[in-house]
Amino acid sequence: MTPFYFGSRERRLFGVYHPAQGGGGSRAVVMCYPWGYEYVNAHRSLVKLASLLSQEGYHVLRFDYFGTGDSAGEDHEMTLQGSLSDISMAIEELKDLSGADHVSVIGLRVGAALAAQAARKWPDDISSLVLWDPILKGAEYLQELYLLDDSMRIPGVGPAAQFSPERGGGREVMGFPVTDALASEFSGLDVVSTISELKLPVFMVAIRPVPGQADVAYELSSRDGSGFELIDDQPVWHEEWPDNVGVIPVTVLNRIVSWMN
């Protein structure tokens, strides 16, 4: 694993490169992370997935969007639009690192929504897509975030912090700021229609049924080279203390790797 910075000086992005093991090969995968607290919970599993893929002979690049993780930028500066262009930078960087002409993209939750948008925008660069429990309807996702945060009230501590307009407005969710702009972007996500416009092979995997999923599932299952699977496993982005703490959804990971192969 090699940690490094890519992108431009103004938009320094932190990435970790896993070279393909066993050498050779120019199959490459960019991984798109979920947002906020989901990132924290899912991180370990995503590292494991990268490691599995690397062992299977893929060059893998994990990275942080601008304003998240170890990338430059403050957390309130993170936008979906900006993250989308970060994905493009990551793709270019991985092509340079690996010598591949195009890459596959694996996205989890919001990362999956972004990955789908990226595939629509840059079809020449992306050869296949894995959508892992993608956010299909942004508005519902946003509500889910607010509810989760509200339900996690710590006794003695007041309601969620609200941010000033200078800091983008909006409120805090599980320690991360959802600015007004970001909330608006989340609400505007309509991944169902994005997926229907895609021509490349898409594999969608989910650990539970959600609204809007059935139609997408049907469509993907009837497309050549694409597919949908419902796998009974743990929600990697969400920690249900103490039941699934530290859990790595091995079944899902193995399924993703075998679909990639």
Next chain:
Amino acid sequence: MTAAELLSELRAKGIEVSPGDGKLRVNAPSGALTPSLRESITANKQALLDLLLSPDLDEIPLERVSRQDALPLSHFQERLWLLQQLDRQGTEYNLVTVWPMGAGVDAGRLDIAIRKVLSRHEILHTAYRRDGDVLKAVLLQADAVHIDREDLSSLSESEQNAHLDQEVARQTALPFDLELGGAFRTIVYDLGGRGSAILVAAHHIIVDHWSMSLLKQELQSSLDDDAYPYHAAEVQYTDYSVWARKVEQTHSMSAALDWWGEYLASPPELCAFDADMAPSMQGTGASVSFMWDETLSSGLGNFAQSESATVYMCLVAACAAMLNRQTGQEDILIGTAVGARYRPEFETIIGPFVNSIALRLQVDQKVSFRALVAQAREAVLETSSRAEVPFEAVIERVQPTRNLSRSLLFQTAVVMQNAWEGQSEAIHGGGAIHDLTWFIRPLEGRFVGSMEYRSDIYSQQTIQGLLIRLEAFLRGAIASPDRPIGEIPVYVGDERQHLIEAFNPPASEYDHSPVAAQFARMASQYLSRPAVTFAGETFSYGLLNARVNQVAHRLIDMGIGKGDIVGVCVQRGHGLLESLLGVHRAGAAYLPLDPDFPQGRLEYQLSDSGAKALLAEASFSEKLDLPEGLLTLDLQQDADALAACPDHEPDVQVLPEDISHLIYTSGSTGRPKGVIIRHGSVSNAFSSLRREPGIGAEDVVAATTTASFDIAGVELLLPLTVGAHIQILSREIATDGKALAKALDACCATIAQATPSAWRMLVEAGWQGGPHIRAITGGEPLTRDLADKLLSRVGSLWNGYGPTETTIYSSGCFISPDGEGISIGKPLSNTRIYVLDANDEIAPVGMRGEICIAGDGVAVGYHDMPAETETKFRPDHFAASADGAGLYYRTGDVGRWSSDGRLYHLGRRDHQVKIRGLRIELGEVESILLASPAIRQAVVIVSEAGEGDQRLVAYVVFEPGSEMTASEVRRLARDRLPNYMVPSVIVELTALPMTPNGKVDRKALPDPYSQAMQRMVRIPPAQGFEADLAAIWKDLLQVQEIGAEDNFFDLGGHSILTLRVVARVEEMLGLSLDPRLMFFQNLRQIAAQLRRDSEGEG
């Protein structure tokens, strides 16, 4: 940490600790004494005092220890025990000898005598076993040793001797079982009238050579003296082992160990003569004997004396000198065996009292033998005063690279044996202990000895040659001790002349006419034969010739003529051939430009070369910043004008001395070099290649190489000189393994050329080839495994070698599937190859040097770089004829000759590398990066991402505050360099690792691909807690395989399951396990914690 270890650590930090008045005095440089060190000193105060006040080596008494206690092994014995465990069939430590006892001793008496000796010396009936983690010596009963008896009385003397020889050979090859106590075997022979003889076979774990002499003496005493004691000797080897361990803890020993640690710090990884290794070589050991005449022997003795040195020191110096001359290594480690019988009491103990030490010398070719002997003397004196430190302890301190197939720390040893009293019978060893050991001993005024070597590393021929050269070297060195050692001739006979003349072919005749003229002849002969096919369209010889003429006329009309340079930047296809040959027909020289290169590079080449015109698509050339006045010609756009030109040959006389083309190669200082090649050189190369590897009119040649790579000439031009058919494949196809495989089959190519990287790509894409194919490979070293894969897919495989500066190829050969090392063959016609040593003299056969190439293939020089040209192109004074001897080109490649005149490539002298056959000066990439003000330091290396997959890795140190991202650095490189020279990975460092000499320590740079070569291997859990825990996990996780380094959650576990693991561990092992351990630790770590808990260490 022991007191001794703490003391070493303190010393390393410059902290002096000394005893005084029962207190500990500490003297430390400011800042060195950290609080934790202070704590350690306080905690270990008494132990430190004890150590510092401890008695010295000589003061520790040698006492008999209780035989009831666990008996330890000496370090030497431990090492040998381990070696025997690793190779139970190993016999290199067998010592076997036969002693005839004479007519006066009958077998019966001998039997009794040996019995007595056996009971007296415990070591002869000791077993060595493992008890948990500890090795123990276990005393067996003396009569556990079975004494075989054989009655040979009925045999004749010669039959008896033959039988004995046979038995010696059998015993030498029969392994010992050290755990059973079988380290000693003996057979008593009844020789009838001749008396008796005894065969003794022992493992080095219980004897050394001295012991064998001792054993013989004891046997004699036992025979002669009725009062020979039956009981066990007072002090035995086992007591020595205990004593040795006490001694290790002394202050002087720890100081000596510290000294060794520093002396041998950062040892060279391998210091050995070049191996002959080939899979066909087998066996463990062999030896070649030698005997020096009196002149040399006495000369050596006198010289040693005059230098206040010993003969041994001179031999060490000679060995080091030869190692340096053959391998180029300057940091030399030579080992030797020293006796460890430091006290008089040891002299009568049977057991291995040997230690190995390593001598370190710094050698370079300019040093004189006299100076080298002085260095050797210094080394011997320094090390012998510290020779009692066990070799094993030194190894542990120094931590040399462990290579299972080579000797540890040093691979070459020089051992001076003293004439043995009473041991004139040979002692047979069962194999070679080191890779190479040079034994010498004085015998009646001369020096004799042998070279014992591992026969799976060296061939007998090599060793024989080595001995001859060592002798020649010593003669020369003693005669001129102040001469640089690099100049002392070590030729054998008329070797020098042989190398110049016999290894190089005599001058031969060839068709000097330029390629374009040869093509014209073929065109008139084969008018309608297919000449070139691209994208389904085929031009006949006649048509191609006509079009070439039209291009030539057009160029002439534009004002192009003799001596002009014309850039050719045309996409692959018919147009490319028309352009190259058209330029030739116009009398000019072409400059091939790859359209995929960065603009800047193309612009540089066009302006630097002084090109007068450019053949390229207008849409392409418009994007370039072309030099003023450069003429352009677009074959498509100007098609009408071209069609209007005459299609007969223009009246231009092209001579062999005229320039054919100018090709740019990577330059180390950042400036690419333009190599100027004459027509005559090309004609010579083609003439030779037509014969070998061979090409004819019936051949179909697949053309895949870019025109800016000089070997493309073999694909694009050579076929046209014989009437063959060229199938041009596009770049897209050529770089896609599967597509290329398909295309090769589809076009029915009979000849295909590619670099090893490209061949590997083809093989991996599943290409099957066919026996009709002649494969040519060049541009990069060919490995044996790839050669074998190709040989099973093609009819023949020809491996070519040669830099651009000597025209395409300068040597080559067909490769056979014989498992032998890959050679780069013999020189082409009218080509002479010299392997030159550091003094620019002919290196003897087998010795390495720089490959230098002379003959008709040598370029004119570098365009507009007179200094560089003068450095690399030197006058060839080796050539027999003085007239027009010409120049030789220094390739910078290192190579050596085999005795049958084949050349072997051994690497580079500098930082030039090849990736996928393309030459890259790492310095060029580095200088491009350093040109940025944000980058303070930059180093570029080649790393192996996978088998045959080499990539450039750049390490950069930024100016503080100017940190760039990897993308930005790469963009910088991409702007100025062709794609293949752009580093794949950019690693940011805060500082570059340096060697003690102040050079960048390239080996210490972190390798981003270091995991890339390993596939995940599941390490099986060890017996004990690991296995128990693994069984519990397996059951709960329902998983087939559990590895020792697996993590519970990685395998699919979750927190509830951890509680069940805890319950099971409690139930089955009676231990309490903290479930939190399972989150981040692996099986092995958790098992280790359980073990600690069970032992109450918590």
